[in-house]
Amino acid sequence: MSSIPWQDKPEGSQDIVWRYSENPIIKRDAILSSNSVFNSAVVPYKDGYAGVFRCDNKAVQMNIFAGFSNDGINWKINENPIDFKAGDVEQVLGDYKYDPRVVFIEDRYWITWCEGHNGPTIGIGYTFNFEEFFQCESAFLPFNRNGVLFPKKINGKYAMMSRPSDNGHTPFGDIYMSYSPDMKYWGEHRHMMSPTAFKDSAWQCTKVGAGSVPFLTNEGWLMFYHGVINTCNGFRYAMGSAILDEENPHIVKFRTQPYLLTPSVPYEQIGDVPNVIFPCASLQDIKADKVTVFYGAADTVVALAFGYISEILEFTKNNSI
Amino acid sequence: MSSIPWQDKPEGSQDIVWRYSENPIIKRDAILSSNSVFNSAVVPYKDGYAGVFRCDNKAVQMNIFAGFSNDGINWKINENPIDFKAGDVEQVLGDYKYDPRVVFIEDRYWITWCEGHNGPTIGIGYTFNFEEFFQCESAFLPFNRNGVLFPKKINGKYAMMSRPSDNGHTPFGDIYMSYSPDMKYWGEHRHMMSPTAFKDSAWQCTKVGAGSVPFLTNEGWLMFYHGVINTCNGFRYAMGSAILDEENPHIVKFRTQPYLLTPSVPYEQIGDVPNVIFPCASLQDIKADKVTVFYGAADTVVALAFGYISEILEFTKNNSI
């Protein structure tokens, strides 16, 4: 793996997480057919990186596309969406696919996304090489969004966070954990994280959803998530972090009362859906104490943010709600 | 088992399903603490019948109670709610329990109900004797209602219908089938049945939900379900029937375009929630060609309706949408 995309903290900055100066790294017309490219996921792959990208086409149909990069910043996204073959079942063809996450577990790359099946639910697929993809049984009954797998089994079982939803813009939302022995049947549903009271932390008072795939630190699993406030001019999405118990990751040890990142630069404030920051992946170099977050901005483009892992852990513990 | 509760079709009646002349069989004050008793389930047990009853108390808290009867008509309901012990997990204490169904599979009586767990989902429990009860992992993530199990495994797996919902009065609703190898982990979710177009069959155009436990006939599984229309004065619930494929019961072969029963007598039209007919169980005598439906009326009382199985099958096939 090449070193992760990185830029040092700007001189004098007091921020825990800071933006890449050349944001956005992927523009709305990154491929010929795209209206927008955002809410996308990446993983280290071979000497560089591979990713799964949400590209809405110019009919604003949502689908997911594979892409590749040497440095994690400059990406080549395939012009055609991923063509899934049947995995553990006869192929289930969804109405649409969006908001992918990717994680390597044991021997393959697992992909989860929001799958249209009489309403949104969590689609599951895998690949060994980002060329051939296999679609499996969807994880849950509708309506659900933001399914995020853990990068290793927990107590012998696959573990997935998700957010039960309704079939519209969903003015509520808690994160739950579910477990599975085989990636096919799911159960042991545990409530993990609720929106906060308005007076306690307003940026996450309407709903919350898992964002990036958690990674293990000496404090537990570190995850970036999104929180939403419902203003008189619509939803505003910001980003926080949470530390989950290593053994029982549905136990939230700490989560940030302040956001780490809120829409405040033009590519986050202006676009198809103004005022959205939506993290879907992170790359980390544990030894170097660095983490790079990939997030969708304004439902239109992909951007990067950086932080020192130790600072984020410290901040999360010291500013927990 | 004693013969099922029964009353012959009234002379001259053209109805496929008709009401018991002494309805309601269980009144709102059936037990000392009850505000209302409705949406309840029964099964043959020993020489008579056992049941699980939704009794809302006078604080309008919802819970489920065991009860017993010799004839299926006169019931003795326990004064205290069912006290579940831990089944396959440490005890999960729900916020509330309502709308139970009961079914015997292999060696025990399984109970499903609507379980309060940060919103409604499907609770699962079992008993061998209606005295000692065990609660298991809930089947799905919230929000869900109307979980109904099949009385035998399908292709080696437990099969359950349910209706994904939101956390309010839910102005939409389709029935799905899910499968489980072990009553703990659930997957293979299949869409079964949608509300109809208003112009095709208005009584079931807002939402539908599984009602009684299906039973096998020579045409396939026969089930009674509820359908809802949203009038300018609120929801109205009526009852229809569906025939499901024997091997793949998520395939609906026929379902009634007309209702079989709609609120039209005082105990269905007046009560805590006017204009509700809500079937939760049936008893059948296949040889005698008789079926007796137990339904909640106006969210206040329990009532009975009768039909000849062959007539219902014929009607469902000939009047299918």
Next chain:
Amino acid sequence: MSSIPWQDKPEGSQDIVWRYSENPIIKRDAILSSNSVFNSAVVPYKDGYAGVFRCDNKAVQMNIFAGFSNDGINWKINENPIDFKAGDVEQVLGDYKYDPRVVFIEDRYWITWCEGHNGPTIGIGYTFNFEEFFQCESAFLPFNRNGVLFPKKINGKYAMMSRPSDNGHTPFGDIYMSYSPDMKYWGEHRHMMSPTAFKDSAWQCTKVGAGSVPFLTNEGWLMFYHGVINTCNGFRYAMGSAILDEENPHIVKFRTQPYLLTPSVPYEQIGDVPNVIFPCASLQDIKADKVTVFYGAADTVVALAFGYISEILEFTKNNSI
């Protein structure tokens, strides 16, 4: 024509309009297939009466049916809905038909109703003999309901009242007049009557709609209309009267601040939609000073009410808003 259905005012009654003691005159199961029969219209025909009836079937599909009566009270309704032939156009097949009105103009009986055509609009048809029916172009674009024709041309043109609506339960509604030279093209739209302010006359503060076909009196056209209030338990429909200018009937000279009839007997308070009184037709004997109103009750049955024309005119003038 036989004398109109009639019952004298009960001794001691101070009511301007009173109910028939044998109400409802048509029950919900008046024909074999019907779930309910209501909101229906009648006219004198030959030696007796003919009518067009809204019969919702047991799939709660809405359609209109012809019927006949010698005395206006006992009705024989056809078992099959009206089968329209093409009138001035190739046949326009609607999704549904409901809430008919009937009126004789010049040489034929014109029928208007709520026609399903990508939402509700005003269907128009005619018959010479209540056996053969012809459907014409719909009058307006969707969404519209309660189209009521005047019984003669006004200044050489057909005149129709209607109530622009939305495609749901419509929480607003004013009556407009429109004119047509040929029953095909409509224009000269005039605003007629709005809901009242809550504090002025609450029973008609949410919406109003034309009811019966107006008839000419020495004070102008007399019409019965419905008004709606939106309570915390849904819409309640009551009935008032209005006097329209003879020459320019879109000018409302008087309309009742008090209702004439509000739901207060069981068949109006209980049914498929509780608390509805919905007038659709009247029969009058001008010389005898008598008028008989046909109204739907609780969206379930048809009922009658009576009044002396002179008393109603006097009351409308003296209690006008």
Next chain:
Amino acid sequence: MSSIPWQDKPEGSQDIVWRYSENPIIKRDAILSSNSVFNSAVVPYKDGYAGVFRCDNKAVQMNIFAGFSNDGINWKINENPIDFKAGDVEQVLGDYKYDPRVVFIEDRYWITWCEGHNGPTIGIGYTFNFEEFFQCESAFLPFNRNGVLFPKKINGKYAMMSRPSDNGHTPFGDIYMSYSPDMKYWGEHRHMMSPTAFKDSAWQCTKVGAGSVPFLTNEGWLMFYHGVINTCNGFRYAMGSAILDEENPHIVKFRTQPYLLTPSVPYEQIGDVPNVIFPCASLQDIKADKVTVFYGAADTVVALAFGYISEILEFTKNNSI
């Protein structure tokens, strides 16, 4: 004062509060102009009783009327509404008046009601003799309903409960206490009582409002209040009791988790607004341990219920939430 209206508890009844067998005591047409008479208040007056009654007229305009009774059961209500003179201000003429309460303090009878003034707020007036009435400044800014005064000053100030509302059907509602040195300027607003969590006591989970004027017992002030649940067929109103601290009555010591009375007889379940019980006054004979509650039923009529004070206190303490 004559003895209060009374009927002993029916043999075998386990109820804490029971209905009068001849309910409703005041029917919807109690006066010539009335559509309905409900939500009304009474006090002992001279040798009998006086009251202020909500009579909606046949235009469904809301106003309040004086009435008199010898026995508290048979009432003579004035045919004309109360004609207020200017009290401490130039006369403030409201758009409408409804839901009165009456209480004697020091030297006069104070009346509070819901006053229309660009939306509902709390009107205040007084009388010495139920013949001449004076209207004062309204207590609060809109939007407010259910203003109920205490029968004596608390720490030298007038004390009033009320429920801040919105200008529609208000799907929320807490009871607050406010104080005034002079019945003109109000402050020291204290939160008193919230709706309960759905799972704790569902009948009062949507909103609560003060009902009858509190009276002093050896446990503190005893008050009957209404609680509301929002069903899929609209709001249902039931009645509970609360015990308030004698010195600081904004402190709720106990309140009933179960209701005392819920709509379950026809005159409560059927009417202009089905399923409403709305207490507005009580008469008590402390020595005889008796209390009689006056409540509006179905927004249509007035009814009575009875109880033993000591039993109600005991029940409230033992079943408090």
Next chain:
Amino acid sequence: MSSIPWQDKPEGSQDIVWRYSENPIIKRDAILSSNSVFNSAVVPYKDGYAGVFRCDNKAVQMNIFAGFSNDGINWKINENPIDFKAGDVEQVLGDYKYDPRVVFIEDRYWITWCEGHNGPTIGIGYTFNFEEFFQCESAFLPFNRNGVLFPKKINGKYAMMSRPSDNGHTPFGDIYMSYSPDMKYWGEHRHMMSPTAFKDSAWQCTKVGAGSVPFLTNEGWLMFYHGVINTCNGFRYAMGSAILDEENPHIVKFRTQPYLLTPSVPYEQIGDVPNVIFPCASLQDIKADKVTVFYGAADTVVALAFGYISEILEFTKNNSI
């Protein structure tokens, strides 16, 4: 006529329709009183162009104004709104006027717009010289918007597209065609075009409305229309094209699944209503194969876009839904 406003396609662009580099051509303060100028219509007139402009004043009152230009880019708009004289009727004074379209038919310029008359409906007027204007009967009953006439009679009748609406922000909307023999009475209403399913073409899944006046090509009538998607931050308006049958233009032969133009530059993304592209007129030079679209941007300014007619026809046919 001068040659139409034009700019060649930018080198290397793959767009079918491209923006004018000097957009917006009319700014929000184009006249002294204006808050914004947008959603406006133009036609060739004498040696140059004339137009009717929506200028909201600084009280945000909506009215329409005449304007003139030599080149179609630089406009001189009158400081006073159009002062209509009575056309075929006594003058009907509307509450407001907005979103005009203009078309020359036979001997005069017809103007249609959204006319306030107890809610929005379609106003009609004409002029021979853009100095004297005449207002006619409104075309339809409320509620309606986006009335667009065809530039010649179809089968001897005037033809108008419109979109039935409600009286608010209208979360639905289909295009209908209506016909008139005389521009006064309208009928023969035909359904033309619905919103698409979300999964098929999301940018037009909430509502659609006619935009520019159609013009005849060798494939049929070509029209630009707007489509709307309802995001969690409000409505987003984009532009597509449709080809209508020459003889029966209510038959839509093709319509673009992808949009042609979506808000993606600052003057479309930022303004009084962010993210709006709203086409109201086009100028075409058939021989030169060029078309220029006039569209409102962000409900604040007027902008231009260009395309080759043959390319647009080809694209519409090849990417039709």
Next chain:
Amino acid sequence: MSSIPWQDKPEGSQDIVWRYSENPIIKRDAILSSNSVFNSAVVPYKDGYAGVFRCDNKAVQMNIFAGFSNDGINWKINENPIDFKAGDVEQVLGDYKYDPRVVFIEDRYWITWCEGHNGPTIGIGYTFNFEEFFQCESAFLPFNRNGVLFPKKINGKYAMMSRPSDNGHTPFGDIYMSYSPDMKYWGEHRHMMSPTAFKDSAWQCTKVGAGSVPFLTNEGWLMFYHGVINTCNGFRYAMGSAILDEENPHIVKFRTQPYLLTPSVPYEQIGDVPNVIFPCASLQDIKADKVTVFYGAADTVVALAFGYISEILEFTKNNSI
């Protein structure tokens, strides 16, 4: 006092009120912990100015902070929120504080703000020196916002404007005046100002709220207020002015039909809540005929606007609705 912040009207401008060229004067990160600083109030203090600022922190919790400036443009805001001591009562600790106003009356600086107390209401406090602050009883029952005091007693009583609200985003809102003899008990509530009809002045048709503290001119009290329109993309806030009667300031003599300022530059159009101008204070130099308005922009920053008092008075009188 130093001279007020000022910039002359730009050459050629026809505006009555114009923006400061260096806006915004306070940025979102003005203090270390702030997410945004907006909707804030200032007064002359000693040789310069003091103010109370709404700073939402990075958990988007709302609180108010003191600050100081020599020139009214460059501000030093305290890093810690105001720590109120108990004023006339035991300290009432609110859930949150926002949107402050400040005014000097007699001997001290009074502060009003939106106080969280089971929903928003009007908090009151005072200070003599902007170092020590005292919190008093809240003025009203919830729900209320935008409480603005007059700078001197009116007829011997304190006078406060406010806007009764609901507990959400409040789609309605009128300004009322209330009076108090002692800043503790409030009464004599008078309706002042309603939203306008959409067709009369659309920018203020949804709700209005008091803005800056009124100051006395030779025409009466001059106040800047905000008005709101509900677009399909959310609320838009603009600013107008009103002239109130000197003796009876609840009488509105004039108010501007046009806005004085509407969001039209990037810092007003883009931010946490786009399209918001929200005036909270003004500084005036009566002799110099100058007024400077402080307003929050886009719920993110603080900005200035200027005007000549005589021009504003003239404009308000000549353009009154």
